Amino acid sequence: MPSPTLTHLQTALAKLTPLELAESAWDNVGLMAEAPEARDGKLAEGEARKVYLCIDLTTAVCSEALSDPSTTAILSYHPPIFRGLKSFTLANPLQASLLRCISSGVSVFSIHTAADNCVGSNNDFMASGLLQAAGVETDADGMVRPGQGKGSKALKEASSPPEGHEGAGHGRFVDLLEGGGRKLTRDAAVQAVKKRLGLKYIQAAWSSSGPAEIRTIAICAGSGGSVLGGVKADLYLTGEMSHHEILAANAAGSHVFCCNHTNTERPWLAFFAPRLQAAMNETAAGDGASAPKYEVVLSKEDKEPLQVV
The missing domain is CATH 3.40.1390.30 (NIF3 (NGG1p interacting factor 3)-like)
Structure with missing residues (x-):
């Protein structure tokens, strides 16, 4: 059964960036990694859950998100899994980040071309x-x-x-x-x-x-x-x-x-973040008084790799 964060995130995204609008012939969107023991269960009732928003799930972004104990999901624009994998190991930095997220109870979701086309x-x-x-x-x-x-x-x-x-x-x-x-x-x-x-x-x-x-x-x-x-x-x-x-x-x-x-791509995230936060909290409100509150956080470590020098 999906965690509350994942349930509310997917419902909100279905309104804002419907996955059926993605370029399904070549893109990979949706749930990239689902944590079997979600962090949600470790947070106190009423404690805000945080969804980290980024373009790329780099090692630095992963460390930043996981260092916050309130993080319960990461939403990356680019999919960290794009093509079929024959193995899933710590030797690959991107795969290592996903494995760290899973072991920490944090699920990863991607929207890519759904966010381009909506x-x-x-x-x-x-x-x-x-x-x-x-x-x-x-x-x-x-x-x-x-x-x-x-x-x-x-x-x-x-x-x-x-x-x-x-x-x-x-x-x-x-x-x-x-x-x-x-x-x-x-x-x-x-x-x-x-x-x-x-x-x-x-x-x-x-x-x-x-x-x-x-x-x-x-x-x-x-x-x-x-x-x-x-x-x-x-x-x-x-x-x-x-x-x-x-x-x-x-x-x-x-x-x-x-x-x-x-x-x-990245400047749009600042426009999107408050809308996602509002949509998640509106969705969660339907669960009653015990519903969790969400905060969507823009990663500070997520940066354009090419710089003019």
């Missing part, structure tokens, strides 16, 4: 930052919902999205004028991305045949080459693309912004 995704987070910079009205959370005629839609919409996620799908295509905004100069687009992602630097590949002002942007968090390739847009915004993918985009008249892989 409504309120990391792609929506980036799209909304550009729309906001262009003068488009956002909701109270600074977000623009895709598929509502406000300048953002999925590059490929999900065929049968769950309730509340109409318009979901992979990638985002932004039209600043459709949303009632204005075009952005190249520099304004650079500054808008830096502001939204909290970055001092990004990499820009300017197309010699690309426009001086940006109206349309194709967006893919993480690695965008396969998703953005062939899309007609003034600008591609992603974490990383290969050298030849960038050259092909430039040759087709599209400028390219590369921000480093997890720099297009």
Whole structure:
């Protein structure tokens, strides 16, 4: 039987980042490791349970989360198990982290492309930052919902999205004028991305045949080459693309912004954390007065590995 934390986490995620929206043909999402003797049972009634939120379950993140005795689950964006394993040993650092979590009573769950494709995704987070910079009205959370005629839609919409996620799908295509905004100069687009992602630097590949002002942007968090390739847009915004993918985009008249892989994913976690915490506590409240309280904690050890030096 799943622990209370795992039950409430899965119920909350089914509302926020439904797993059926993930790229199931190649991705691996859901429960990565379930602890047979969960920490929940060792915590006093009324003591808050903590869910650590990270992009990658590195050794440092694992140590940080497990050092807090109130941690009962880790939610990692990237799946620590991606392909089939023939063994599970301490010799592999990632497997060692999972084994440490299991032995400590902490389960591990991953959402990856479900978080890319849902409504309120990391792609929506980036799209909304550009729309906001262009003068488009956002909701109270600074977000623009895709598929509502406000300048953002999925590059490929999900065929049968769950309730509340109409318009979901992979990638985002932004039209600043459709949303009632204005075009952005190249520099304004650079500054808008830096502001939204909290970055001092990004990499820009300017197309010699690309426009001086940006109206349309194709967006893919993480690695965008396969998703953005062939899309007609003034600008591609992603974490990383290969050298030849960038050259092909430039040759087709599209400028390219590369921000480093997890720099297009991690800033969204700060937006997502309070929503996950509220959803878990709302779910738990249905259990009555003895229901646990949850705190979703952003890992401080979770960092983009590539630094500008």
